[in-house]
Amino acid sequence: MSTQASPETVAPRDGGDGGVPEPSPTAGRSGPRQRRSGGWFVLPFAVCFGLFMLWPVVHGIAMSFTDESLTLAGTSFVGFDNYVEAFGDAAVWNALGNTLFFTLITTVPLVLIALGMALLVHTGLAGQWLWRLAFFAPYLLPVAVVTLIWQWVYQPDLGLANQLLNALGFGPVGWLSDEAVAMWAIALLTVWWTVGFNFLLYLAALQSLPDTLYEAAALDGAGAWRRLWSITLPQLRRTTVLVGMLQVLASLKVFDQIYILTKGGPNDSTRPILEYIYDVGFTGYRLGYASAISYLFFALIIVVSIAQLRFFPRQEG
Amino acid sequence: MTGAHPRRHDRFTVDRRRFLRLSLTASGAALAPGLLTGCGAPAPGGDGVGLKIWDLFSGGDGLLMDEMMDTVRGGPDGFTLDRTILEWGPSYYTKLAMAAAGGRAPDVAVLHLSRMPGYAPGGLLDPFDLELLAEFGITREDFPPALWERAQWEGRLYAVPLDTHPFIVFYDLDVAERAGVLDGAGRLIQPGSPGAMLETSAALAEAHGGAGLLFGHVTDPAQNWRIFNALYAQTGAAFDLPESGPAIDTDAAVRVVSFLQELFDGRTNPNHLDYFGALASFTESRGAMIAVGEWELPTLRSTGIRLGAAPFVNVFGEPAVATDSHSYVLPRQERPDPARRREAHRYVAAMLRQSLTWAGAGHLPAYQPVLAEPGYAELDPQSSYTEAGDLAVLDPPAWFAGSGSLFQDRMSQAIQPALLGRASAEAAVDRMVRECADLLDQPNPVR
Numbered sequence: 093m094s095t096q097a098s099p100e101t102v103a104p105r106d107g108g109d110g111g112v113p114e115p116s117p118t119a120g121r122s123g124p125r126q127r128r129s130g131g132w133f134v135l136p137f138a139v140c141f142g143l144f145m146l147w148p149v150v151h152g153i154a155m156s157f158t159d160e161s162l163t164l165a166g167t168s169f170v171g172f173d174n175y176v177e178a179f180g181d182a183a184v185w186n187a188l189g190n191t192l193f194f195t196l197i198t199t200v201p202l203v204l205i206a207l208g209m210a211l212l213v214h215t216g217l218a219g220q221w222l223w224r225l226a227f228f229a230p231y232l233l234p235v236a237v238v239t240l241i242w243q244w245v246y247q248p249d250l251g252l253a254n255q256l257l258n259a260l261g262f263g264p265v266g267w268l269s270d271e272a273v274a275m276w277a278i279a280l281l282t283v284w285w286t287v288g289f290n291f292l293l294y295l296a297a298l299q300s301l302p303d304t305l306y307e308a309a310a311l312d313g314a315g316a317w318r319r320l321w322s323i324t325l326p327q328l329r330r331t332t333v334l335v336g337m338l339q340v341l342a343s344l345k346v347f348d349q350i351y352i353l354t355k356g357g358p359n360d361s362t363r364p365i366l367e368y369i370y371d372v373g374f375t376g377y378r379l380g381y382a383s384a385i386s387y388l389f390f391a392l393i394i395v396v397s398i399a400q401l402r403f404f405p406r407q408e409g
Numbered sequence: 410m411t412g413a414h415p416r417r418h419d420r421f422t423v424d425r426r427r428f429l430r431l432s433l434t435a436s437g438a439a440l441a442p443g444l445l446t447g448c449g450a451p452a453p454g455g456d457g458v459g460l461k462i463w464d465l466f467s468g469g470d471g472l473l474m475d476e477m478m479d480t481v482r483g484g485p486d487g488f489t490l491d492r493t494i495l496e497w498g499p500s501y502y503t504k505l506a507m508a509a510a511g512g513r514a515p516d517v518a519v520l521h522l523s524r525m526p527g528y529a530p531g532g533l534l535d536p537f538d539l540e541l542l543a544e545f546g547i548t549r550e551d552f553p554p555a556l557w558e559r560a561q562w563e564g565r566l567y568a569v570p571l572d573t574h575p576f577i578v579f580y581d582l583d584v585a586e587r588a589g590v591l592d593g594a595g596r597l598i599q600p601g602s603p604g605a606m607l608e609t610s611a612a613l614a615e616a617h618g619g620a621g622l623l624f625g626h627v628t629d630p631a632q633n634w635r636i637f638n639a640l641y642a643q644t645g646a647a648f649d650l651p652e653s654g655p656a657i658d659t660d661a662a663v664r665v666v667s668f669l670q671e672l673f674d675g676r677t678n679p680n681h682l683d684y685f686g687a688l689a690s691f692t693e694s695r696g697a698m699i700a701v702g703e704w705e706l707p708t709l710r711s712t713g714i715r716l717g718a719a720p721f722v723n724v725f726g727e728p729a730v731a732t733d734s735h736s737y738v739l740p741r742q743e744r745p746d747p748a749r750r751r752e753a754h755r756y757v758a759a760m761l762r763q764s765l766t767w768a769g770a771g772h773l774p775a776y777q778p779v780l781a782e783p784g785y786a787e788l789d790p791q792s793s794y795t796e797a798g799d800l801a802v803l804d805p806p807a808w809f810a811g812s813g814s815l816f817q818d819r820m821s822q823a824i825q826p827a828l829l830g831r832a833s834a835e836a837a838v839d840r841m842v843r844e845c846a847d848l849l850d851q852p853n854p855v856r
Binding site: 159161162163164243247248249250264266268269270271353354355357358359360371374375376377378 | 499500503506507509510531532533627628630679681682683686690741809814815818829831840852854855
């Protein structure tokens with residue numbers, strides 16, 4: 093039941109179809125006294141937000157123009173030096189490329205497989221609860237557990253993956269040691285781990301589709317495929333936008349599983365931009381430079397966000 | 410639609426900030442350990458508050474450390490101690506550096522001696538008071554000269570070595586006997602040349618029926634560097650990292666990597682194992698010998714295999730073993746309390762005298778008087794690699810090098826494809842030199 097509750101609250105908010113305009117008239121009617129008391133309610137959050145979100149953002153910008161180090165070395169203003177260095181730093185571009193590649197090869201399957209799984213479960217397979225549980229369960233695991241499991245799956249000598257290949261008559265694959273394979277191995281793990289969440293969003297959306305549409309379509313003689321293409325998928329568009337958006341953002345910030353599994357190796361082929369920032373700032377002590385790279389990444393996120401803002405509303409309209 | 414747009418926009422704003430929080434503004438969160446330490450730190454001169462100790466012993470040696478600390482807690486002069494165990498790795502050194510930079514560090518911390526060049530010059534450590542140490546019975550004569558020398562910076566002592574923990578070989582004694590690679594006294598015959606080492610591993614493999622020498626390196630941030638560092642030092646060449654640029658004998662380096670390729674050929678000796686895979690292979694008796702740090706002794710001993718040990722095999726002539734040393738340091742404090750500082754010195758001295766217990770973990774005591782104690786000679790197999798302590802090769806002194814450093818990770822990553830047969834030895838060495846040059850190009854943040 094809870095699975096239905098969450099998307100019902102999520103979907104309308106995301107849809108932005110003008111269905112929830114009540115708050116603004118209420119706000120307009122509220123008097124100054126009401127507004128003042130509202131301020132007190134907001135205050136605790138505002139303080140935390142200011143301290144832990146706004147201030148670090150501002151401080152980070154300031155830091156990116158200095159050569160601040162994590163140690164005691166003096167801090168001096170270096171202007172745009174850090175940014176210039178970042179633009180010329182091949183490791184930045186390599187790491188950025190890795191992050192984008194990872195985003196591409198995880199977002200697509202994480203949307204399509206989740207949709208496929210939700211459709212299968214929704215067709216009324218027996219034991220729906222079991223499928224739901226099985227598809228969602230990995231998502232409940234913490235990252236350390238997931239990587240530990242997969243470390244053994246990908247273990248070169250004793251691992252499940254290579255044992256399977258061996259049984260099928262193929263040679264061993266260097267899952268985490270081959271530059272051409274490592275990122276795919278991590279993507280596979282990530283899909284296994286997180287597809288359950290998207291699956292749940294899709295399943296809930298499917299369950300809330302009005303039966304009347306299907307009844308009408310059936311009366312008009314539409315077959316199962318017709319109904320899928322002409323009713324289900326279009327009706328799911330809003331959910332797809334939501335899932336895709338959340339997924340792109342989640343994939344762009346990939347760090348944990350890569351850091352634990354490969355530390356960015358072999359030969360930096362899996363090092364995401366966030367790990368490079370971490371390496372530079374916290375292992376290399378160069379906070380100023382690390383900040384500058386963060387803001388370049390920030391700029392990229394803004395570009396992605398604007399692209400999404402422009403692209404998706406138009407599609408919806 | 411007009412109503413939808415601003416709300417959508419708000420959501421994105423939050424998302425962007427969430428990103429920032431994760432990446433760059435982690436600096437704020439990461440400052441927390443330092444701040445928290447500060448909160449917990451006693452007011453200067455505060456009596457009755459335990460000496461704050463940071464260490465990174467979370468494995469089998471952590472339990473021995475517990476035992477040693479319990480011992481020094483007892484008695485009329487017992488210490489009040491407040492121990493914090495943190496996981497070894499880059500993050501330990503980040504936390505320690507931050508705590509020291511904040512000036513509210515623990516009273517005593519454990520640091521790998523190889524990391525000292527990244528700490529002492531930047532003012533992150535306070536020097537030891539030699540007179541105070543002498544008062545508690547600790548003098549330079551108690552340590553191997555090379556180790557003592559390495560703990561100095563600008564003529565002052567910044568670290569007191571507790572141990573050396575070399576990269577060595579463990580082997581199955583029964584198999585080694587059958588393979589005929591032991592001398593009359595039951596010790597491993599040091600091969601002395603690349604050809605002889607290949608023969609040794611082939612003989613071991615044959616006697617065992619599985620692999621000769623096991624070595625786990627895939628995706629490991631240090632193993633390849635350890636084995637390279639030992640073998641390279643055996644060639645007699647120098648690996649220096651002055652600021653003018655890396656001074657590396659590339660011919661010697663290529664010889665070492667080529668030899669490693671020949672040794673780990675994927676037939677006699679597997680070349681695709683990772684760290685835990687190699688350990689598991691040895692404990693499941695799928696190989697005769699394993700090249701690994703002596704700190705794995707507690708793990709290996711629990712397997713029931715009759716265990717032999719030796720300093721890492723001498724292949725290129727000059728005896729040398731890749732080593733590091735757990736050392737006690739006094740992280741910088743803004744306003745050190747003389748009474749607590751004195752207590753810290755007394756604590757370090759007391760712990761050094763517990764070195765025999767520490768040797769139980771496989772580590773070689775740096776405090777030499779312990780080696781003469783009757784109990785030490787009985788420690789088996791520790792006593793069979795004691796000489797490894799004298800052949801110690803640490804990382805080249807540079808702010809970015811040392812245990813758990815980016816440098817070791819970069820070097821290991823450069824060598825990995827060569828061992829896996831995906832790159833030539835020359836390409837691997839080229840990459841090592843390039844990586845060193847890149848690291849040297851970075852502005853030194855500790856000066």
